[in-house]
Amino acid sequence: xxxxxxxxxxxxxxHAEHLDVRTVTLALNLxxxxxxxxxxxxxxxxxxxxxxxxxxxxxxxxxGSKYGIPLTNKRLAISPASTLLAGHGRAAAVEVxxxxxxxxxxxxxxxxxxxxxxxxxxxxPADDLLIHSLPEVLSVTQRVCASVNVASRKAGINMDxxxxxxxxxxxxxxxxxxxxxxxxxxxxxxANIPEDNPFMAGAYVGSGEPxxxxxxxVSGPGVVGSALRRRLAMxxxxxxxxxxxxxxxxxxxxxxVGELIGREVAAELGLAFGIVDLSLAPTPTxxxxxxxxxxTLGISRIGAPGSTAAMALLNDAVKKGxxxxxxxxxxxxxxxxxxxxxxxxxxAVGQGHLVLEKLEAMTSVCSVGLDMIxxxxxxxxxxIAALIADEMAIGVMxxxxxxxxxxxxxxxxxxxxxxxxxxxxxxxxxEVRNAGASQQFVHFGGRIPAPLQSLxx
Amino acid sequence: xxxxxxxxxxxxxxxDHPGIVAAVTGAVESLGGNIDACSQTVLGGYFxxxxxxxxxxxxxxxxxxxxxxxxxxxxxxxxxxxxxxxxEDAFAPSEPxxxxxxTAFGTDQPGIVRRFSRYLxxxxxxxxxxxxxxxxxxxxxxxxxxxxxxxxxxxxxADLEQMGQELDFTVKLQHENVFVATNQLRLTRSPLASRxxxxxxxx
Numbered sequence: 001x002x003x004x005x006x007x008x009x010x011x012x013x014x015h016a017e018h019l020d021v022r023t024v025t026l027a028l029n030l031x032x033x034x035x036x037x038x039x040x041x042x043x044x045x046x047x048x049x050x051x052x053x054x055x056x057x058x059x060x061x062x063x064g065s066k067y068g069i070p071l072t073n074k075r076l077a078i079s080p081a082s083t084l085l086a087g088h089g090r091a092a093a094v095e096v097x098x099x100x101x102x103x104x105x106x107x108x109x110x111x112x113x114x115x116x117x118x119x120x121x122x123x124x125p126a127d128d129l130l131i132h133s134l135p136e137v138l139s140v141t142q143r144v145c146a147s148v149n150v151a152s153r154k155a156g157i158n159m160d161x162x163x164x165x166x167x168x169x170x171x172x173x174x175x176x177x178x179x180x181x182x183x184x185x186x187x188x189x190x191a192n193i194p195e196d197n198p199f200m201a202g203a204y205v206g207s208g209e210p211x212x213x214x215x216x217x218v219s220g221p222g223v224v225g226s227a228l229r230r231r232l233a234m235x236x237x238x239x240x241x242x243x244x245x246x247x248x249x250x251x252x253x254x255x256x257v258g259e260l261i262g263r264e265v266a267a268e269l270g271l272a273f274g275i276v277d278l279s280l281a282p283t284p285t286x287x288x289x290x291x292x293x294x295x296t297l298g299i300s301r302i303g304a305p306g307s308t309a310a311m312a313l314l315n316d317a318v319k320k321g322x323x324x325x326x327x328x329x330x331x332x333x334x335x336x337x338x339x340x341x342x343x344x345x346x347x348a349v350g351q352g353h354l355v356l357e358k359l360e361a362m363t364s365v366c367s368v369g370l371d372m373i374x375x376x377x378x379x380x381x382x383x384i385a386a387l388i389a390d391e392m393a394i395g396v397m398x399x400x401x402x403x404x405x406x407x408x409x410x411x412x413x414x415x416x417x418x419x420x421x422x423x424x425x426x427x428x429x430x431e432v433r434n435a436g437a438s439q440q441f442v443h444f445g446g447r448i449p450a451p452l453q454s455l456x457x
Numbered sequence: 458x459x460x461x462x463x464x465x466x467x468x469x470x471x472x473d474h475p476g477i478v479a480a481v482t483g484a485v486e487s488l489g490g491n492i493d494a495c496s497q498t499v500l501g502g503y504f505x506x507x508x509x510x511x512x513x514x515x516x517x518x519x520x521x522x523x524x525x526x527x528x529x530x531x532x533x534x535x536x537x538x539x540x541x542x543x544x545e546d547a548f549a550p551s552e553p554x555x556x557x558x559x560t561a562f563g564t565d566q567p568g569i570v571r572r573f574s575r576y577l578x579x580x581x582x583x584x585x586x587x588x589x590x591x592x593x594x595x596x597x598x599x600x601x602x603x604x605x606x607x608x609x610x611x612x613x614x615a616d617l618e619q620m621g622q623e624l625d626f627t628v629k630l631q632h633e634n635v636f637v638a639t640n641q642l643r644l645t646r647s648p649l650a651s652r653x654x655x656x657x658x659x660x
Contacts, residue, residue: 001585001586001601002558002586002601002633002636002637002640002641003640004588004599006636006639006640006641007558007560007599007636008597008599009639009640010635010636010639010640011560011629013639014635015627015629062611065610065611065614066610066631066632067631067632067634067635068629068630068631068635069635253638253639253640256638256639257635257638257639259638260634260635260638260645
C-alpha cells in the first residue's frame with residue numbers, strides 16, 4: 001500500500017513542479033530503404049516510417065493519460081541518412097529530407113533526427129553530399145535535424161571536416177537568415193556521438209542498435225531545483241554533499257518515471273525498449289532551468305568562479321541517481337546547458353557574467369557542449385571551426401560526448417537579442433573574443449591524432 | 458491464513474491513549490485467541506483498530522466483545538464490534554481490476570467525498586484506502602482504488618475532471634505505478650501482464 005505522503009510528494013512533482021517526459025523517440029533503422037532511384041527510395045522511406053510510427057502519438061497520449069504525465073515530444077530518430085544517399089546526387093539529399101519532413105508530419109512527430117554523417121576519420125562522397133546539402137535541407141524542411149560526428153576517442157579530431165563545418169554553418173545561417181539563422185539550431189556537430197540519444201537535434205540510430213526501439217528522454221531541472229530549495233528551506237546546516245544527495249534522490253525518482261513510461265510505450269508498440277536518457281534538459285519556462293539550479297547551489301552570478309565545480313557536482317549526482325534507477329541508461333545522460341533554451345543562462349550572458357570561455361569550461365564536466373549559442377553573424381568560418389575544435393578536444397581527450405550547436409546570426413552583433421521562438425528560446429548574441437586569430441591553425445587541416453589512454457594528468 | 462478454525466473480525470474505537478493495543482490483545486489472548494492480521498489508525502485524536510482474530514473454540518461474538526470492553530482500565534470507554542469473519546475467498550474480486558489513485562484538491566465544502574465516492578460506486582470501483590484532510594479552507598482527498606479493467610481510463614478521467622470543475626477541485630486519476638516508481642524501491646507491477654491491451658503485439 002502507498003503512503004499518503006508518498007502520493008502527495010509525487011503529485012507535487014507532477015503537477016506543481018511540472019515533471020514531464022521530455023521526449024519519446026522511436027529509433028528506426030532505415031538502411032533497407034536504400035534504392036538506386038530516388039523516387040523508389042522515398043517511397044520505401046514513407047512506407048516504413050508510416051508503418052512503424054503511425055501509432056506512436058496515440059500510444060504516447062494514452063500512456064501519458066494513464067499515469068498523469070505529459071509525454072511532451074514524440075520524435076523519430078533514423079539510421080544515418082548518408083548511407084541512403086550513397087551513389088545519389090545533390091537533388092536526392094533534398095528529396096530524402098523533404099520526404100522525412102512530410103512523413104514525420106503525417107505521423108504527428110515534431111522532429112526527425114538522423115540526417116547524419118559520421119566523418120571522424122574521413123569523408124565519403126555520400127557524407128560530402130549530405131554535409132553540403134545542409135544549407136538547403138535545413139532551410140526547406142521544418143522537422144529534419146542533422147548531425148555530423150567529426151571526432152572520436154579512437155579516430156581523433158578530423159580538422160578538415162571541422163573546417164568545412166565552419167563554412168557550412170555560415171551557409172546554413174545565410175539560407176535561414178529570415179529566421180535569424182535558425183537552421184543552425186537543427187544541426188549538432190559531435191565528438192563521440194551516442195548511438196541511442198533521444199534528444200534533438202543530435203538523435204540518430206547508430207550501428208549496433210536494434211531495427212526499432214523506443215528511447216526516452218526525461219527532464220526535470222524544475223523538479224531538481226524545487227527539491228533543493230525545499231531542502232534548504234528546512235533551515236538545517238547543509239553541505240554540498242547533502243545537496244548532491246538531494247539531487248541524486250530526485251534524479252532517481254525522475255528516471256524511474258522515464259523507465260516506467262518507456263517500457264510501457266515500447267510494449268504497446270511491440271518494440272524493444274532501448275534506453276532512458278536521464279539528462280536535465282531545460283526549457284525557456286521560468287523555473288525549468290539548469291542555470292537556476294547553479295544559483296540555488298550558491299553561484300549568485302552564473303559564470304562566476306565555482307560555476308564549473310557546481311556543474312560537476314550536479315552532473316555527477318544526476319548520473320548516480322539515474323543509474324541506480326534504471327539498468328538501461330544511455331544517450332547523453334547529463335545536465336544540458338543550451339544557453340538560449342535556459343532563461344537563467346541566457347540572462348547571465350546578457351549581464352556579461354557568463355562568457356563563451358566559461359561555458360566551454362563548464363562543458364568539460366557536463367553533458368553536450370557549446371549548445372544553442374548565438375554568435376555574431378560575421379564571425380569568420382575559421383573561428384567557428386576553431387570553437388568547434390576546442391569543444392571536440394574536450395570530448396576526445398576526456399572520452400565523453402561533446403557537441404556544438406552554434407548559431408551565427410546574420411547581421412547580428414554581440415549583445416543583440418535574438419528570439420528563436422518556442423522551446424528554442426531567446427538570448428543575447430554572445431561575444432566571440434579573438435575572432436580571426438585561429439586562421440593558421442585551422443588551415444593546417446588534417447587530423448589531430450587520437451589521444452593517449454594512460455598517463456592522464 | 459488463520460491459525461485457528463473460528464475466525465472473527467474485531468473492531469475497536471476509543472479516544473487515543475497509550476495501552477489500547479496491549480489491553481485489546483490481552484483480552485484476545487485470555488480466550489486462547491490468535492491475531493491473524495491487524496491495522497490501526499489514529500484520526501483527530503481518535504483511535505480505531507480492526508483485527509482478524511481466530512479462536513480454537515467457537516464462541517458468541519458478543520463474548521469476545523465483552524472481554525475486550527472489560528480490558529479497558531484507563532477510564533475511557535471502548536466501542537467494540539465483533540462479527541464472524543467469512544472465508545477469505547469471499548472477498549476475491551469478481552472481475553479483473555487495476556490499481557489507480559484518485560487525488561482531489563480544492564476549497565472545502567460539504568458533499569465532496571459523497572460526490573466522488575458515489576461516482577466511483579456507480580462504476581464498480583472499489584476504494585481500498587481513503588484519506589481526507591482539511592487544511593485551512595482546503596480539502597485534500599486521496600483514494601487508492603481497484604478499477605475494473607473494462608473501463609477506458611480516459612473516460613473516467615474525463616468524468617472526474619468534469620466533476621472537479623463543477624466543484625472547483627483539481628482531480629487526478631493516475632495508475633499507482635507512477636507513485637511506486639517515484640517513491641519505493643520495489644518494482645512496479647506490469648500492467649500489461651494483468652491486462653492484455655487490444656494494441657499489444659500479437660504472439
